Amino acid sequence: FDHRSDAFEELCRIVTLRRFHAGQLGFDIMSMPRTWLLKVHPAVLPQVIRELVVRMGGIGPIAMPHLNYWRRNPLLMTQNENERALWRIAKSIELQPNVKGFIGASWFYCASVGEISPHLAWVRDFFQDQGAFLVDMEPAPVRSGFMIGSEKRRRSYGEGKFRPRQTLVLWPRNDMLRWAASYQPESMKQGRAPV
16 A cells, blocks of 8 residues: 555555456546657558547447456456456446457557467457557667566566567457447356456
């Protein structure tokens, strides 16, 4: 509960109903920061703008994910829990017709992360398989977390072999809701309501 920590800021956002808890992920309903467009290489900027205008229908309001600091094990991220959280986010935006989809930016979505940490390749693969648009942005800052939890990433970064980039994910509402309609959380398969 250190008031200077990111976890405390997240807790404040949750209790003031500015961030919503979905399990392994939390999410805000907001507009995409326009400054993100400046972080995309100019050669792919027209593609990004087309995705935002044509497929997304604008930069907001959108659901923006955040890893939940308050999850059981902050050093562990699992595919099942991530999909369950994305399903909860999709079910929430289904009730909000003005929300245009899901936009995220993280080093987790970078292609080189799956190469250096194959156990995390599913994070990027999930969005590619579901029709999301992914594009690299600026180099990920060290403080963004990729140095935590993996000696291999730390060593590769120190040797200059691993330089992850913040990667932008644009997942339009219709694609997200289509996926959610076909997804069934494990707890529902066993006759229990999802937690």
